[in-house]
Amino acid sequence: MIPYSTQLIEQDDIDAVVEVLKGPFLTQGAKVEEFEKALCSYTGAKHAVVFNSATSALLGAYTVCKIEKDDEIITTPLSFVATSNMFVSLGAKPIWCDIKLDGNMDERLIEKLITPRTKAIVGVDFAGKPLEMSKIADIAQKYNLLFIDDASHALGSSVEGQKIGSFADMTILSFHAIKPITTGEGGAVLTDNDEWAKELRLFRSHGMIKKELWNSDMVSLGHNFRLTEIAAALGISQLKKLESFVKTRNKIAAYYDERFEDEKFFITQKIPSNMISSRHLYPIILNPEFHCKKEDIFRELQERGIGVQVHYKPIYQNSFYKEHFGNISLQVADDFYKSEISIPCHQKMTQEDASFVADTFLEILHKYSDKGCSF
Numbered sequence: 053m054i055p056y057s058t059q060l061i062e063q064d065d066i067d068a069v070v071e072v073l074k075g076p077f078l079t080q081g082a083k084v085e086e087f088e089k090a091l092c093s094y095t096g097a098k099h100a101v102v103f104n105s106a107t108s109a110l111l112g113a114y115t116v117c118k119i120e121k122d123d124e125i126i127t128t129p130l131s132f133v134a135t136s137n138m139f140v141s142l143g144a145k146p147i148w149c150d151i152k153l154d155g156n157m158d159e160r161l162i163e164k165l166i167t168p169r170t171k172a173i174v175g176v177d178f179a180g181k182p183l184e185m186s187k188i189a190d191i192a193q194k195y196n197l198l199f200i201d202d203a204s205h206a207l208g209s210s211v212e213g214q215k216i217g218s219f220a221d222m223t224i225l226s227f228h229a230i231k232p233i234t235t236g237e238g239g240a241v242l243t244d245n246d247e248w249a250k251e252l253r254l255f256r257s258h259g260m261i262k263k264e265l266w267n268s269d270m271v272s273l274g275h276n277f278r279l280t281e282i283a284a285a286l287g288i289s290q291l292k293k294l295e296s297f298v299k300t301r302n303k304i305a306a307y308y309d310e311r312f313e314d315e316k317f318f319i320t321q322k323i324p325s326n327m328i329s330s331r332h333l334y335p336i337i338l339n340p341e342f343h344c345k346k347e348d349i350f351r352e353l354q355e356r357g358i359g360v361q362v363h364y365k366p367i368y369q370n371s372f373y374k375e376h377f378g379n380i381s382l383q384v385a386d387d388f389y390k391s392e393i394s395i396p397c398h399q400k401m402t403q404e405d406a407s408f409v410a411d412t413f414l415e416i417l418h419k420y421s422d423k424g425c426s427f
């Protein structure tokens with residue numbers, strides 16, 4: 053099975069981890085700081101604070117910028133649930149902004165959703181394609197809102213040569229196994245704000261500061277959301293390869309783009325020439341006539357060894373959200389969910405793998421194109 057995404061771990065990654073295992077510090081040593089410095093120098097952000105997941109990083113980010121009960125957060129439904137779960141856990145309310153056909157939130161709809169209660173705009177760079185950064189930042193500035201970018205897909209992406217991580221007030225990264233680089237589990241908040249960075253470090257580690265000798269003081273409520281030295285060492289090693297991972301995924305994506313250029317049964321996510329996408333995912337947006345056949349197509353692709361996935365069920369369609377926020381339906385997001393299928397695109401793939409995926413995908417799709425719906 054060729055998975056839709058997977059990690060690439062090589063001997064030097066293993067060596068970096070083993071070195072930590074043989075040393076004195078498995079946690080709270082120098083590797084975490086080294087990883088944070090490397091993230092800053094790669095992205096151009098002033099501060100990087102690493103966490104044990106993007107989910108805890110999101111909770112940290114929302115907490116230190118003081119998102120609280122009854123605040124309204126304008127956000128995208130086309131994401132992993134953690135993006136909104138973490139501000140909902142602080143009592144804030146999601147205000148869903150519909151998306152565009154590229155999977156990113158439609159920045160043209162944001163202004164209409166703003167009320168006196170709006171506190172922040174939280175976007176996701178879907179599949180690695182950067183948001184319309186300057187347009188969203190302008191709206192945020194005009195209405196005095198925070199702009200938070202859940203860039204869990206997008207480490208390595210850039211706009212006009214400027215890397216993700218330097219556009220929003222805070223940018224969240226994920227180092228989960230299948231994300232652009234991995235530490236197994238892990239995440240980070242990037243920000244230029246000194247105060248937030250300081251508070252994020254406290255939030256990550258019990259809110260405690262060291263005083264003299266044995267004395268420490270707990271100055272705020274915190275958690276244990278620390279990343280281990282083992283994970284940080286893997287992160288340092290992986291970050292050195294990010295550029296080559298992005299290059300490989302872009303090669304696969306460019307090959308698909310070429311193969312699919314004349315296809316009439318679906319569209320793909322287009323990346324404008326002023327942007328680079330990490331190509332974390334390669335989303336296919338099937339025409340409506342395939343909606344009723346998507347389950348069959350999905351099943352057959354898996355049977356043929358192609359590990360497809362669907363990104364995402366709109367967050368508001370989950371039971372928890374229906375229960376707490378009622379039934380919501382947004383046209384483009386709902387249709388996108390019916391249409392989308394992500395085919396394999398990752399740094400472990402060969403050209404042969406990509407040809408096999410494209411051939412098999414087209415063959416199966418064409419087979420189903422002249423079958424009616426089996427209601």
Ligand SMILES: *Cc1c(COP(=O)(O)O)cnc(C)c1O
Pocket residue numbers: 105106107108131132134135176202204205225226227228237238239
């Ligand atoms: C993966 C992902 C997360 C959660 O990341 P973890 O590191 O697994 O906690 C959050 N948001 C988005 C958009 C993601 O893709």
